[in-house]
Every structure is written in structure tokens, then in C-alpha cells.
Amino acid sequence: MLNPFFTKKQNIQINDILLKLNLKKQKKNYFVTDIKDLNTAGINDITFFHSNKYLDSLKKTKCKTIITNKKYGLFISKKINVIYVQNVLLSVSKITSLFYPNALNDNFDPDLSILNKKKYPGIKFGKNILLGKNVSIGKNCSIGHNTIIESNVSIGKNCNIGSNVIIKNSIIGNETNILDGAILGKKGFGFFPDKLKNIRYPHVGMVVVGSNVEIGCNNTIDRGSLTNTIIGDGTFLDNQVHIAHNVKIGKNCIITGQVGFAGSSTIGDRVMIGGQSGISGHITIGDNVQIGGGSGVIKNIPSNKKVMGYPAKNIRKFLKESKLND
Numbered sequence: 001m002l003n004p005f006f007t008k009k010q011n012i013q014i015n016d017i018l019l020k021l022n023l024k025k026q027k028k029n030y031f032v033t034d035i036k037d038l039n040t041a042g043i044n045d046i047t048f049f050h051s052n053k054y055l056d057s058l059k060k061t062k063c064k065t066i067i068t069n070k071k072y073g074l075f076i077s078k079k080i081n082v083i084y085v086q087n088v089l090l091s092v093s094k095i096t097s098l099f100y101p102n103a104l105n106d107n108f109d110p111d112l113s114i115l116n117k118k119k120y121p122g123i124k125f126g127k128n129i130l131l132g133k134n135v136s137i138g139k140n141c142s143i144g145h146n147t148i149i150e151s152n153v154s155i156g157k158n159c160n161i162g163s164n165v166i167i168k169n170s171i172i173g174n175e176t177n178i179l180d181g182a183i184l185g186k187k188g189f190g191f192f193p194d195k196l197k198n199i200r201y202p203h204v205g206m207v208v209v210g211s212n213v214e215i216g217c218n219n220t221i222d223r224g225s226l227t228n229t230i231i232g233d234g235t236f237l238d239n240q241v242h243i244a245h246n247v248k249i250g251k252n253c254i255i256t257g258q259v260g261f262a263g264s265s266t267i268g269d270r271v272m273i274g275g276q277s278g279i280s281g282h283i284t285i286g287d288n289v290q291i292g293g294g295s296g297v298i299k300n301i302p303s304n305k306k307v308m309g310y311p312a313k314n315i316r317k318f319l320k321e322s323k324l325n326d
Contacts, residue, residue: 001171001208001228003204003205003206003228004134004152005151005152005168005169005204005206006100006102006103006204007100007102008034008099008100009098009099009100009101011031012031012032012098012099013029013030013031013032014026014028014029014030014031014032014046014065014081015029016098017032017046017083017095017098018083020094020095020098021083021085021091021094021095023083023085026081031044032044032045032046032065033045034046034099035047035048035092035095035096035099035226036063036226036227037057037226037227038054038057038058038060038061038063039057039060039061039227040226040227041061041062041063042062042063043062043063043064044064045063045065046063046065046066046067046095047061047063047065047066047067048066048067048068048088048089048091048092049066049067049068049072049075049076049088050068050069050072050088050089051282052072052075053282055075058075058076063080064079064080064081065080065081065083066080066081066082066083067082067083067085067088067091067092067095068082068083068084068085068088069084069085069086069087069088070084087192089192089201090192090199092201092226093192093199093200093201093202096201096202096204096225096226097202099204100202100204103202103203103204104200104202106186106187106203108150109132109148109150109151109168111132111133111151112130112131112132112148112150113130113131113132114129114130115129115130115131120137122139122140123137123139123140123141123142123143124141124142124143125142125143126143126144126145126146126147126163127145127146128145128146129143129145129146129147129148129149130147130148130149131149132149132150132151132152132153133151133152134151134152135149135150135151135152135153135154135155136153136154136155137149137155137159138155138156138157138158138159138174139157139158140157140158141155141157141158141159141160141161142159142160142161143161144161144162144163144164144165144180145163145164146163146164147161147162147163147164147165147166147167148165148166148167148168149161149167149168150166150167150168150169150185153167153168153169153170153171153172153185154170154171154172155167155172156172156173156174156175156176156211157174157175158174158175159172159174159175159176159177159178160176160177160178161178162177162178162179162180162181162182162217163180163181164180164181165178165179165180165181165182165183165184166182166183166184166185166186167184167185168184168185168186168223169184169185169186169205169206169207169223170184170185170206170207170208170209170221170223171206171207171208171209172209173209173210173211173212173213173233174211174212175211175212176209176210176211176212176213176214176215177213177214177215178209178215179214179215179216179217179219179239180217180218181217181218182215182216182217182218182219182220182221183219183220183221184207184209184215184219184221185206185207185221185222185223186220186222186223187203187222187223187245188201188203188222188223188224188225188229188244188245188246188263189222189244189245189263190203190225190245190263201225202225203222203223203224203225203245204224204225204226205223205224205225205226205227205228205229205245205246206223206224206228206229207221207222207223207224207228207229207230207231208228208229208230208231209221209230209231210230210231210232210233210234210235210251211233211234212233212234213231213232213233213234213235213236213237214235214236214237215231215237216237216238216239216240216241216257217239217240218239218240219237219239219240219241219242219243220241220242220243221242221243222243222244222245222263223245224245224246225245225246225263226246227246228246229243229244229245229246229247229248230247230248230249231243231249232248232249232250232251232252232253232269233251233252234251234252235249235250235251235252235253235254235255236253236254236255237255238255238256238257238258238259238275239257239258240257240258241255241257241258241259241260241261242259242260242261243261244260244261244262244263244264244265244281245263245264246263246264247261247263247264247265247266247267248265248266248267249261249267249271250267250268250269250270250271250287251269251270252269252270253267253269253270253271253272253273254271254272254273255271255273256273256274256275256293257275257276258275258276259273259274259275259276259277259278259279260277260278260279261279262278262279262280262281262282263281263282264281264282265279265280265281265282265283265284265285266283266284266285267279267285268284268285268286268287268288268289268303269287269288270287270288271285271287271288271289271290271291272289272290272291273291273295274291274292274293274294274295274308275293275294276293276294277291277292277293277294277295277296277297278295278296278297279297280296280297280298280299283297283298283299283300283301284300284301285297285300285301286301286302286303286304286305287303287304288303288304289301289302289303289304289305289306289307290305290306290307290315291306291307291308291312292306292307292308292309292312292315292318293308294308294310295307295308295309295310295312296309296310296311296312297311297312298311298312299311309321309322
């Protein structure tokens with residue numbers, strides 16, 4: 001899906017990247033199209049490998065230029081141009097800033113203007129609404145008071161957007177409800193701790209919300225870093241849910257209040273999660289999983305399982321252990 005929110009710098013060569021990383025130039029210089037993750041990178045892109053969790057993606061990647069640490073070098077094919085660095089993610093941050101020099105700027109949209117209702121006939125608007133340039137709103141939508149929709153955002157038909165909502169860097173499907181106070185598309189909490197200061201990581205992804213979705217009051221959904229944050233069709237989010245960058249939530253899930261998702265987690269279809277649960281980053285939860293309230297999920301969960309507790313375990317085992325401890 002084409003990202004309309006961030007402008008990419010053109011004509012970047014591999015030696016431009018090496019210069020950015022303070023590395024020695026290569027004899028064979030060539031153009032690099034973009035920086036992407038292993039799954040989405042094409043043959044002319046540059047990607048990175050920093051954890052054994054992504055070995056399957058490494059085997060399938062089409063990319064021919066990979067940044068990694070020497071300890072992972074033995075996993076990479078000799079046909080690939082490998083660039084060794086000490087800190088993979090910090091290097092990715094520098095390269096992303098090279099391709100997208102304005103990505104760290106998450107200030108308000110300077111091109112906002114007071115709503116011109118004539119441009120959007122058949123749509124119900126509240127008061128004090130601000131819209132950016134090239135905003136697309138489908139038929140029969142309603143937008144509540146004091147809501148801000150920034151440039152290039154796309155909203156499908158028959159959607160209801162509440163009051164005091166902020167939507168940026170997002171694409172919304174049809175017949176979706178976004179309740180009061182929700183914030184979609186802000187940058188994620190990605191940074192690298194350094195001796196002198198924390199170094200911010202650019203976020204050039206977006207938020208993609210499917211159709212027939214409900215996003216509760218005061219939800220915060222961060223845009224992706226290199227990939228997109230995705231909410232599947234038919235999924236319902238209760239109030240005060242936080243979804244971090246790159247999280248993928250499947251279809252027809254039910255997420256109750258105060259659940260938090262750490263970055264880059266993948267959630268299957270028809271998953272139910274009880275209130276105040278926490279989902280760690282970079283894990284996968286299968287289809288039809290049920291997670292009891294107050295649980296802490298720190299490892300992958302296969303499909304069709306019921307778990308509860310911290311760390312989350314089979315719900316029968318959890319209840320048996322709890323009874324023994326009474």
C-alpha cells in the first residue's frame with residue numbers, strides 16, 4: 001500500500017549509506033530504492049537482521065543488501081551484500097533518516113484549516129473541526145466537535161468519528177467508529193538509550209484500520225516505524241487501549257479496557273483479551289486465542305489456546321495453581 005504521508009529522498013546510493021554509518025565505501029556503488037523490513041524489502045532495497053526471531057523472514061527475503069552484526073553473519077547467504085555494524089537498530093535509524101529526513105518531525109500539521117462544509121456534501125460535522133490538505137472522507141460520515149484530521153488522511157464511507165479525536169498518518173475503512181478522545185497515527189515510542197541522550201527512531205509507517213472496526217474512547221494507536229500498524233476488519237477495541245508501532249491485529253478480535261500492546265506483536269483473528277492485560281513486543285498470538293484479564297503475555301501463543309496469569313499459561317493450570325495457593 002502506497003504511503004502518502006512521508007516523502008522519500010531519491011537517488012541514494014550504497015556509498016551514501018556507508019558514509020552515513022562512517023564505514024568504508026565499496027568499489028561497486030549502486031542505487032538503493034528504500035529501507036524496509038525483511039518481509040517487504042525488494043531486491044533493490046536495503047534491510048536488516050538483528051534477531052534469530054526473524055530467521056524465517058531472512059530465508060524468504062528478496063533483498064540483496066542486509067545490515068547486521070557479525071554474530072549473525074553465518075545465517076546470511078553469500079549471495080547477499082552484508083554490511084556489518086555494531087548496533088543494527090541504531091544504524092537502521094540513521095539510514096531511515098537519510099531516506100526520510102523529515103520523519104522525526106512529529107509537530108502539528110501546518111496546513112490545517114477550518115472546515116469548508118461545501119467540499120464535503122452529505123457529511124455531518126460538529127463545531128471547530130480542522131482538516132489538512134487532501135483529506136478524503138466517504139459518504140454518510142459524521143465528525144464530532146473539536147476533531148483534527150491531518151493532511152492526506154483517508155476515511156471510508158459510513159464512519160462515525162467522535163469529538164476531540166486526532167487522526168494523522170492513517171487510512172480508515174468503511175463503517176468504522178472512532179470514539180471520543182482517540183489518537184491515531186502519532187509516532188511510536190522508539191528510541192535508543194545513549195550515554196549522553198536518548199536517540200529517537202524515525203517512524204515512516206502509517207496506521208491502517210479496516211472496515212466495521214470500533215476504536216474506543218482515549219485509545220492511542222501509534223503508526224509503524226518501517227511497516228504499518230494494522231487493525232483488521234471487525235475488530236473492537238474498548239476504552240483506553242494502547243497499540244504500539246508495527247502491531248498487527250487480525251479480524252474480529254475483542255480487546256477490552258486498558259490492554260497494552262508492545263511494538264511489533266502480531267495478533268491473529270478472533271482473539272479475545274481481558275482487561276489490563278499486557279502483550280510483550282515481537283511475539284505472535286494465533287487465531288481464536290482467549291487471554292484472561294490482568295495477564296502478562298511474554299511468549300508466543302499457538303492458535304485455539306486459553307491462557308491467564310503472569311506469565312500467561314494454560315488457564316486450567318493457572319486456576320489450579322491459584323487454588324493451591326489459597
